[in-house]
Amino acid sequence: MTKAGKPGIWADILLWWILPAALTFAIVAWFFSDVNWSFVGGLDFSVIYTYRIALLQGLVNTISITSFSLLLGLALGFAFACLLYVPFAPLRWVIVSYIEILRDIPLVVALFWIHFALPFATGISTTAFQSGFIAMALQSSAYLADVVRAGIQAVPRGQWDAADSLGLSRPWKWLDIVLPQAFKIIIPPLANIALGYFKASSVLALLSVGELMTVAVRISNYSFKPIETLTTVGAVYLVLGYFLSWLTFRVERLFKTTQA
């Protein structure tokens, strides 16, 4: 192939059209030839209807643990982000390392550490649900503190100067000027994190916390119908996740129109 000169139309067609199409066809064909169709024909989704109450309870648990832990995480995140502005360096180091440590440990490890290791140190044992709540709240607080910090930084400099020149005291400057504007700025990343934690809450199934995925695994083990239950639960996560992102898209647009 020469670097310049003739475009080489046949090489283009081979590289960009025939090769990908053949590859796709091969993968799809292999997949369909590998499927055990007689088994697929015998799938029985009535198991979902039988256990609908348990699944619904699991979904309620998923939504409540996600929303409550995120609310606590958001409050902590706001607190940490504001404390970063306190002119006392050791406090800043503590907060920065707290954020980095919690961001760099997998959620499952944090969850198991809180459930199994922490009681040795504190002497207080927590239920699985409480451990899941604490783990999600602490980890989301680290991510959210970072997001809020970026949001505060994005508040225009002139707003700070204006607040100062109006003679607002420090608490009012933060509560009336900085934080409301920072909150508007962080709505999109906040929604992203909320969506991520809605999905990540399924991790809590490894500790049988009692949310949707735990219920699904229990039902599939009990009824020997993993395909029906796990596929349905996956579809629930998928549909609710896309519904949430559509919702945040609408909320974002609403905020944009009221702002202008």
Next chain:
Amino acid sequence: MQFDSSIIWQNLPLLVSGIWLTILLVATALVIGIVIGLVACAGTLLGCGLVYYLSVGYIGLFRGLPETVIIFWFYYCAPLILNTRLSAFWIGTVALAIPSGAYLAEIFRAGILAVPRGQLDAARAVGLSSFWLVWDVIAPQALRMMIPPMLGILTILIKNSALVSAIGVEELFYRANVLSGQTLRHFELLSAVAVIYFLLILPLSILVQRQEKRLLAQVW
């Protein structure tokens, strides 16, 4: 209750073997994910008809599903409907690779689309054939944009590799769970594992933050 670090040193060989398996798992999943991501990215950018819709559907499906659901589905359901049988290690690898392939496809697409249109026109104008256009003009510029988010995907892969312990792959977190169950020293072993994950991910996290800063400095 005392922190007895001798438990960690006694079981160090098992923990180290777990670290190696975690690294192997992540590396294999990353390679497979990059291949899938390249194919899916090409499908969304160049494909038409069925190829395009398959790529878009694949990306949308696996970005929306939770990691745990994918891992459990591949472990419990795939052997029932597929004739192919895989070991737990390979099921874990594939279950990690497939969603990361979807995320990587989006990263590749964003990186390629971030190359200014004028670069393409200029390359066409000097008469580069499409192979050299990709190799000499698009790839170097797009790759620079892709590196921080790809490192981000790598950290997410390391974190998600702990989930594979649920299907019995003997990686780091599985080792820690089994050992702490046997010795009843959860505090020491789980703390050690948390520190190991932290030390694995911290350099990557610092690198990502530095790279992002540098990219931003270039853009502005």
